[in-house]
Amino acid sequence: MDRLFRSFTQVDASTARKYGGTGLGLAISRRLTELMGGEMWAESEPGEGSTFHFTISVQEAELPEIARPHLQEEQPALRDRRLLLVDDNETNLRILDLHAKSWGMIPRQTTSPRQALEWVRSGERFDVGILDMSMPEMDGVALAVGIREHVSRNDLPLILFTSLGRREISAQADDFAALLSKPIKPSQLYDALIGIFVHQAVTVPHRIIQGQEGVDTELGLRHPLRILVAEDNVVNQKLALRMLNKISYRADVAANGLEAIQSLQRQPYDVVLMDVQMPEMDGLEASRQINQIWPGPERPRIIAMTANAMPDDREECLAAGMDDYISKPIRIDALADALRNAQPKTTHGGGGE
Amino acid sequence: MSTAAVDPQKLRELTEMTDSEFVQELISAYLEDAPEQILEMRQALETEEQQRFARAAHSLKSTSANLGASMLQQYAKELEAYGRAGDLAAAAEQFPRLEEEYARVEAQLGAWGDD
Numbered sequence: 001m002d003r004l005f006r007s008f009t010q011v012d013a014s015t016a017r018k019y020g021g022t023g024l025g026l027a028i029s030r031r032l033t034e035l036m037g038g039e040m041w042a043e044s045e046p047g048e049g050s051t052f053h054f055t056i057s058v059q060e061a062e063l064p065e066i067a068r069p070h071l072q073e074e075q076p077a078l079r080d081r082r083l084l085l086v087d088d089n090e091t092n093l094r095i096l097d098l099h100a101k102s103w104g105m106i107p108r109q110t111t112s113p114r115q116a117l118e119w120v121r122s123g124e125r126f127d128v129g130i131l132d133m134s135m136p137e138m139d140g141v142a143l144a145v146g147i148r149e150h151v152s153r154n155d156l157p158l159i160l161f162t163s164l165g166r167r168e169i170s171a172q173a174d175d176f177a178a179l180l181s182k183p184i185k186p187s188q189l190y191d192a193l194i195g196i197f198v199h200q201a202v203t204v205p206h207r208i209i210q211g212q213e214g215v216d217t218e219l220g221l222r223h224p225l226r227i228l229v230a231e232d233n234v235v236n237q238k239l240a241l242r243m244l245n246k247i248s249y250r251a252d253v254a255a256n257g258l259e260a261i262q263s264l265q266r267q268p269y270d271v272v273l274m275d276v277q278m279p280e281m282d283g284l285e286a287s288r289q290i291n292q293i294w295p296g297p298e299r300p301r302i303i304a305m306t307a308n309a310m311p312d313d314r315e316e317c318l319a320a321g322m323d324d325y326i327s328k329p330i331r332i333d334a335l336a337d338a339l340r341n342a343q344p345k346t347t348h349g350g351g352g353e
Numbered sequence: 354m355s356t357a358a359v360d361p362q363k364l365r366e367l368t369e370m371t372d373s374e375f376v377q378e379l380i381s382a383y384l385e386d387a388p389e390q391i392l393e394m395r396q397a398l399e400t401e402e403q404q405r406f407a408r409a410a411h412s413l414k415s416t417s418a419n420l421g422a423s424m425l426q427q428y429a430k431e432l433e434a435y436g437r438a439g440d441l442a443a444a445a446e447q448f449p450r451l452e453e454e455y456a457r458v459e460a461q462l463g464a465w466g467d468d
Contacts, residue, residue, distance in 0.1 A: 076418060077427040198424060215370075235382045235416040242371055242379075277411050307415040329418040332370065 004042060005030045029054070075190070077197050079104035082125060086116040086143065087132035087161060092184065096130060096161075099186050103193075113138040117146045126156055128196055130180065133162035144175055153177070157196045216336055220248030225342055226268065227251035230260035230283065231275040231305070236328070240273065240305070243332050249339070257286025264290065269300045271342045274322065276306040276313070284320040291321035301342040305330060358457035363421025364465060373466060380462050383416055390416075391455060394432070398445050406444060407436030422458045425451065 007027040030040040038056035083105045087093045093109045100107040108126070110116050113135055120126070129147070131140035138146070140160050147156065157177035161184075178192040227244065229251045231237045237253055244251050252269075254260040256278040264272070272290070276283040287302050294300075304317040307328040314325050324341065326334045368376045390413040397406035410433035417426040428451040435444040 075427065076423045076430065194427070233386065233412050233416055235379060235386050235419060238375075238379055238382055239419050242375055246370060277408060279408070307411060307418065328415050 005040065075103040075194075078193055081105045081127040081193075081197070083107040084116060084119070084126040084129035084156075085109035086113055086129070086135070086140075087111065088135040088137070089132065092132065092161070092182075095184050096189070099184075099189055103190070105193075113140075113143040113146075117143065120147050120150050120156070128157050128159065128177075128193065130159045130161050133160055141175075148175065159192055159196070215332055216247055218248055219336055219339065220244075220250075223340065223344075225249065225270040225339060225344055227271045227273065227339075228254060228260060228263055228269040228300070229273045230254045230257060230278065230286065231273070232256055232278040233275075236275070240330060243330060243335055246332060247336050247339070255280075257281030257283055257289075260286050261289055261293070264294070264300065268298065268345060270344050271339065272300050272302045274302050274304050276304055276308070276317065283322075284316060287317075287320040287322050298345060300345070303338050303342070357461065358422060358424060358454060359461045359465075360421035360423055367420075377466055380420065380465060383420055384459060384462060386416060387413060387455060387459075391452065394448065394451075397436075398441060398448060401441055403436050403439050403441060406441065407433050410436055417458070420458075420462065422454075422462075425454045425458050428454055 005026050007024055026040075026042075033040045033054045033056050036056035036058070038054060040052070040054040042050055042052045044050035078100075083100050085093055085096050085100070085107050086109070087096070088111050090111060093111065097107045097109055108119070108124075110119075113131075114137060116129075116131075117138075131143050133140040135143075140162070144158050144160070147158065153175065158175065159178045159180050160176040161180045161182065163182040177196050180188060180192050227249055229237065229240050229244075231240060231253065232255050241251060241253070251273070252263060254263050257274075258281040260272060260274070261281075263269070274283040274287060278286075281289075283304060283306075287304075290299060290302065301324070302322040303324040303326060304314075304322045305326055305328055306313055306317070317325050324338050326338050364376060367379070390409045393409035394406055394413070397403075397409060410429045414426050414429035414433055417423075417429060428447065432444050432447055432451060435441070435447070
């Protein structure tokens with residue numbers, strides 16, 4: 001049997017056999033498995049068939065991308081971070097840009113190192129930069145030197161994007177906070193970015209700050225609504241009530257879906273602000289039941305509040321019979337917008353507006 | 354260069370929107386709630402209850418977000434994802450990191466308003 005694995009050997013050596021071939025395939029395969037620290041063998045029964053086996057020894061891989069589902073969502077630690085992307089290769093730029101945006105970052109990209117330098121020189125603020133190593137006009141290391149004339153390492157950490165290893169890069173590469181190797185793997189990009197922001201944690205210098213100016217503090221007076229907040233967590237309850245209060249609403253609280261339904265049975269509400277994940281009965285199940293119990297116009301408008309930012313979650317909420325959706329942490333302007341779209345139910349006549 | 358576990362900007366924004374008394378109240382509620390969620394997570398790891406683990410991580414994620422504890426929020430989010438994917442081995446591996454981060458958050462929130 002072992003003869004099979006020798007070069008230019010066939011079990012049936014006649015040239016007239018049905019299946020052709022040089023007799024190298026198995027020899028090469030066995031050689032490859034041996035090079036990888038394994039072996040290859042075959043078990044064969046004439047007239048029955050053959051089973052070929054091989055083993056190789058490999059290092060355990062990092063967690064596959066699929067096992068890190070959070071890589072596909074917005075990342076709180078990266079959100080609103082301004083990212084400078086410089087690479088002469090537009091495909092790379094597009095990929096980097098795509099990942100950065102999916103994590104909530106604000107990328108600005110260019111194929112021209114001079115353009116990038118001009119942005120930095122003119123005072124445009126970035127939280128982190130990714131520079132390609134080999135660019136025709138000016139390489140990544142030279143660009144970094146130029147950038148450092150205007151911004152310190154602490155203020156703008158830089159990542160060098162290269163197919164070379166750290167050892168092959170000149171001493172100036174020490175100026176980089178991280179090296180990113182090609183081809184781009186989202187997990188590596190993520191780790192490099194997170195690594196930078198873990199170390200300088202919360203300087204959060206350049207984020208656009210949400211102002212309070214636009215808050216309509218009298219909304220509840222002009223557009224009164226009876227509101228029930230269904231939320232199990234005390235911290236979130238407090239904050240939701242306080243935000244409602246800020247725009248002149250009062251609300252009752254239910255600690256889970258079951259309590260919410262009980263409250264609705266006791267008295268009518270115009271709006272239920274419904275947390276999705278709650279013990280006893282979650283927001284999805286509660287919404288299904290509310291739709292069953294009150295199928296007509298007397299049903300309160302149900303606005304989901306969820307910390308899951310995936311598009312699927314929104315679909316799930318709507319499928320369960322909710323009307324609208326705001327994401328956590330709740331922003332007061334989003335809350336006000338959602339309430340503006342709700343109408344008081346006059347059918348009960350008990351509201352007293 | 355001290356690194357902040359809690360974004361002071363977020364707390365200032367909250368204070369601006371409400372008042373410092375409310376922010377203190379919110380912090381107290383958080384400092385009571387978060388250790389309970391973390392304990393819940395630890396117990397769920399021991400008893401290998403994925404849903405329970407993910408639920409507690411989810412709660413911690415959302416409350417931490419409210420107070421600007423973004424790194425802790427991030428870790429909780431990752432652990433919630435591991436819990437939902439049923440990978441409690443990975444969750445157990447990352448769990449100590451979350452506990453350490455919470456210790457930093459706790460220290461910083463405890464001192465908020467002292468200065």
